[in-house]
Amino acid sequence: MQNSHLKPGVVWGETYQQLVSACKKGGYALPAVNVIGTNSINAVLESAARNKSDIIIQLSSGGAQFFGGPSLADSLTARTLGAISAAQHVHKMAEHYGICVVLHTDHANKSLIPWVEAMITHSADHHRQSGTPLFSSHMLDLSEEPLADNLAECRRILAKLAPLGMSLEIELGVTGGEEDGVGSEDLGSADHSRLYTQPEDVWQAYETLKPIGHFSVAASFGNVHGVYAPGNVKLRPEILDKSQKLIQQKTGIEKAVNFVFHGGSGSDKKDIENAISYGVFKMNIDTDTQFAFAHGIGGYVAQNPEAFQAQISPTTHKPLKSLYDPRKWLRVGEKSMGARMDEAFKDLGSTGRSLAA
Numbered sequence: 420m421q422n423s424h425l426k427p428g429v430v431w432g433e434t435y436q437q438l439v440s441a442c443k444k445g446g447y448a449l450p451a452v453n454v455i456g457t458n459s460i461n462a463v464l465e466s467a468a469r470n471k472s473d474i475i476i477q478l479s480s481g482g483a484q485f486f487g488g489p490s491l492a493d494s495l496t497a498r499t500l501g502a503i504s505a506a507q508h509v510h511k512m513a514e515h516y517g518i519c520v521v522l523h524t525d526h527a528n529k530s531l532i533p534w535v536e537a538m539i540t541h542s543a544d545h546h547r548q549s550g551t552p553l554f555s556s557h558m559l560d561l562s563e564e565p566l567a568d569n570l571a572e573c574r575r576i577l578a579k580l581a582p583l584g585m586s587l588e589i590e591l592g593v594t595g596g597e598e599d600g601v602g603s604e605d606l607g608s609a610d611h612s613r614l615y616t617q618p619e620d621v622w623q624a625y626e627t628l629k630p631i632g633h634f635s636v637a638a639s640f641g642n643v644h645g646v647y648a649p650g651n652v653k654l655r656p657e658i659l660d661k662s663q664k665l666i667q668q669k670t671g672i673e674k675a676v677n678f679v680f681h682g683g684s685g686s687d688k689k690d691i692e693n694a695i696s697y698g699v700f701k702m703n704i705d706t707d708t709q710f711a712f713a714h715g716i717g718g719y720v721a722q723n724p725e726a727f728q729a730q731i732s733p734t735t736h737k738p739l740k741s742l743y744d745p746r747k748w749l750r751v752g753e754k755s756m757g758a759r760m761d762e763a764f765k766d767l768g769s770t771g772r773s774l775a776a
């Protein structure tokens with residue numbers, strides 16, 4: 420499977436599953452980067468191509484709303500259309516970068532289930548017309564609900580996704596910190612025991628969802644969204660190992676679960692390595708790439724302050740157009756984000772391992 424070659428572009432169904440298997444067998448993971456516009460999408464595609472790595476591009480519902488245009492009234496329709504528009508851009512461009520791209524949506528809590536269902540309807544239309552869904556996978560984060568409700572709803576949605584060749588990411592246990600106001604929990608008030616998923620819960624999820632379709636699990640092993648001062652919560656990736664071993668005992672299948680690492684920004688390299696060895700194939704990255712984009716532009720503004728205040732330089736009396744052209748400083752943001760991505764590919768071991776050929 421590791422040597423199989425895939426067509427560059429958006430993967431789904433069989434090709435998506437090949438990608439996940441290749442990661443787990445090859446002992447590496449793919450960065451899953453949150454995007455909010457064509458600048459961040461292009462920066463991610465460019466850096467993945469440069470690093471010869473496959474990549475996961477994802478949108479939160481807030482990111483989708485922003486992609487569609489923040490002046491539109493905030494509604495499920497705006498969030499759906501924004502996500503569809505982003506997906507169409509990726510479908511159009513991905514193959515030209517020569518790598519495989521997973522298209523995914525991030526945290527959707529109970530109130531956002533209609534958002535996910537609306538996107539599934541669009542994928543079903545796309546599937547009828549072109550034979551492919553729009554997205555490779557969606558996430559449902561019902562970790563705030565009782566486990567039985569969480570799994571029943573995930574089962575219902577996966578039954579809609581599976582016939583379209585789409586996968587579902589679920590969440591068990593709570594990821595601390597905040598992300599887009601979804602799946603959020605104030606670190607100070609978080610019940611720490613909920614930050615660690617029980618292996619028994621992972622088994623229940625496996626038993627419920629395995630017969631329905633392809634899925635992955637964001638299990639909590641002390642993960643926190645965002646970057647905080649170290650020492651607040653301890654990462655315990657061995658929870659993933661314990662879950663895999665429990666399921667192996669019951670089914671005989673080694674590393675049966677596809678794990679996802681949320682809240683990866685600022686993580687210790689050793690914790691990342693361990694998590695990957697326990698079956699993590701996807702690590703979300705948002706906070707660090709957001710900062711990189713902003714930091715690059717901040718440096719540019721500091722170097723060219725006149726260009727952001729006047730069209731003609733008050734000191735040299737020359738036009739500043741070539742400096743304030745948004746392409747100039749947005750490009751600096753893209754490159755800075757790409758440089759942070761270079762690090763992510765290296766940390767996750769995916770550099771040079773694209774299955775596309």
Ligand SMILES: [Zn+2]
Pocket residue numbers: 526594598602644681682703
């Ligand atoms: Zn997350």
